[in-house]
Amino acid sequence: MLSSDKRVFYEDGAEAFAGAIAEALDAAVVDVERQQNGSFVKKIRLFVSASPESFEALTGRKAKGITYRGSVFLSPRLLEHPDEIDAYVTHELSHLFLLQHRGLYKYMTMPQWFTEGLAVFVLQTIFDVRCIFERTR
Numbered sequence: 001m002l003s004s005d006k007r008v009f010y011e012d013g014a015e016a017f018a019g020a021i022a023e024a025l026d027a028a029v030v031d032v033e034r035q036q037n038g039s040f041v042k043k044i045r046l047f048v049s050a051s052p053e054s055f056e057a058l059t060g061r062k063a064k065g066i067t068y069r070g071s072v073f074l075s076p077r078l079l080e081h082p083d084e085i086d087a088y089v090t091h092e093l094s095h096l097f098l099l100q101h102r103g104l105y106k107y108m109t110m111p112q113w114f115t116e117g118l119a120v121f122v123l124q125t126i127f128d129v130r131c132i133f134e135r136t137r
């Protein structure tokens with residue numbers, strides 16, 4: 001599976017992972033824009049690494065993902081739990097949305113409980129709605 005999504009940039013060897021990210025992206029954008037009440041105002045860019053080591057070399061972190069430099073960076077450690085990829089992409093896009101709207105300085109000086117809490121809130125709301133939908137079908 002090769003990603004032709006122009007928002008997803010990937011390292012050689014990360015084609016399948018990038019494809020999975022691209023598949024999750026449209027729904028994540030819709031969810032974040034709806035929950036955070038607006039539109040992304042700049043380009044959405046996701047950089048997908050082929051290995052946890054190359055992710056760490058790129059970002060200096062051992063995390064599964066990070067939003068910085070106006071972009072989302074994702075580690076293939078996400079593939080350890082493929083069922084969580086959608087949620088993770090949505091989580092990072094919540095950060096990216098806030099970063100785009102507030103600018104780097106304001107974003108970086110926001111308390112972490114708020115930025116992480118908002119990302120969790122966005123996800124939880126979507127999750128609750130989907131649960132209700134599942135139950136009523």
Ligand SMILES: [Zn+2]
Pocket residue numbers: 091095115116119
């Ligand atoms: Zn986060």
